[in-house]
Structure formats: structure tokens, C-alpha cells
Amino acid sequence: MIRAIYPGSFDPVTLGHLDIIKRASRTVDKLIVGVLNNGGKHPLFTIDERVDMLKEVTRDIPNVKIMSFSGLLVDFARQTESTVIVRGLRAISDFDYELQMAQTNRKMNPEVDTMFLATSLEYAYLSSTTVKEVAFFDGDIREFVPNQVVESVQRKVREKKAAYLRNT
Numbered sequence: 001m002i003r004a005i006y007p008g009s010f011d012p013v014t015l016g017h018l019d020i021i022k023r024a025s026r027t028v029d030k031l032i033v034g035v036l037n038n039g040g041k042h043p044l045f046t047i048d049e050r051v052d053m054l055k056e057v058t059r060d061i062p063n064v065k066i067m068s069f070s071g072l073l074v075d076f077a078r079q080t081e082s083t084v085i086v087r088g089l090r091a092i093s094d095f096d097y098e099l100q101m102a103q104t105n106r107k108m109n110p111e112v113d114t115m116f117l118a119t120s121l122e123y124a125y126l127s128s129t130t131v132k133e134v135a136f137f138d139g140d141i142r143e144f145v146p147n148q149v150v151e152s153v154q155r156k157v158r159e160k161k162a163a164y165l166r167n168t
């Protein structure tokens with residue numbers, strides 16, 4: 001029984017993330033999507049919103065479970081009895097950071113290995129950060145995020161802009 005974690009911020013989930021989830025879920029027995037809830041970052045979506053969006057877009061994949069986690073990823077791996085961490089690699093620019101993270105995680109928990117999936121070509125350029133930027137300037141994000149998420153991103157960005165204008 002191979003249990004794997006696919007960790008990330010998912011702020012918001014993109015079509016690139018969903019592609020990795022679908023492909024990884026075909027390779028392992030159980031895939032836990034771990035949504036990071038560490039205080040340092042300032043995400044657009046709350047942890048509950050990110051978890052709910054992921055649940056919605058993965059509800060047809062029976063061996064996928066969505067969970068939030070805080071603290072170290074290797075501790076979350078221990079808690080969930082996972083032996084594999086899945087990460088998508090888009091380009092060589094991802095590599096340094098990903099290798100460093102994989103090696104650090106392996107040092108801290110030698111029972112966990114990181115497996116990299118090459119991002120599908122059509123999503124190689126995509127990131128949650130660029131999605132937010134496009135949405136912020138009223139660009140079309142329908143090619144970037146799952147259908148169920150488009151409206152939520154647009155609404156959140158509208159709310160953020162309104163709050164910003166109120167405070168200036």
C-alpha cells in the first residue's frame with residue numbers, strides 16, 4: 001500500500017496542480033493532498049477555502065483525500081503514515097529549491113522519498129502567483145484554473161481590491 005502526500009499552498013489550485021493530482025493518484029494507492037497552513041505566508045484564500053476548493057475539484061477521484069497541515073511536512077508524513085512526497089517540476093528554475101527541499105526532508109525523515117512528476121507541457125508556465133496577478137488585472141483565468149474555481153478567484157480578488165480602496 002503506497003500512501004503519498006502532494007503538499008503545497010494551493011492558493012488557488014491550478015490546472016497544473018490538478019494534472020499532477022490526477023496522474024499521481026493513478027500511481028499510488030492513496031494520495032493525500034496536504035494544504036499548507038503555516039502562518040508566515042499571506043494567502044489570498046483561507047485554509048478552509050483552499051481545502052474546500054480542492055475537495056470540489058477532486059471529488060471524482062476516490063483515492064484522493066484533502067487535508068490541511070501545519071509545521072513540518074515530514075511530521076505530516078509521519079502522522080499520515082505516508083512514505084512518498086509528490087512534487088511537480090515545471091522547469092529547471094524549480095529544480096534547485098525542490099532538490100534542497102527533498103534532501104532536507106530525507107535527512108529529517110529517511111523513511112520518506114520525494115518523487116517528481118514532470119509537469120505536462122500545457123501547464124509548464126502556470127503558477128498560482130501568475131493566476132492571481134492576471135485575475136487582479138481582470139484578465140481571463142479560465143485556461144488556468146478548474147471551472148469550479150474561476151468564480152471564487154474573481155470574487156476574492158474583487159473583495160481584496162475593495163478592501164484596498166477603502167483603506168487608501
Ligand code: PNS
Binds near residue numbers: 007073074105
Ligand atoms: O506550493 P508550494 O508553496 O511551493 O509548497 C511548498 C511546501 C508546502 C511544499 C513547503 O513550503 C513545505 O513543505 N512547507 C512545510 C514546512 C517544511 O516542512 N519545510 C521544510 C522543507 S525543506
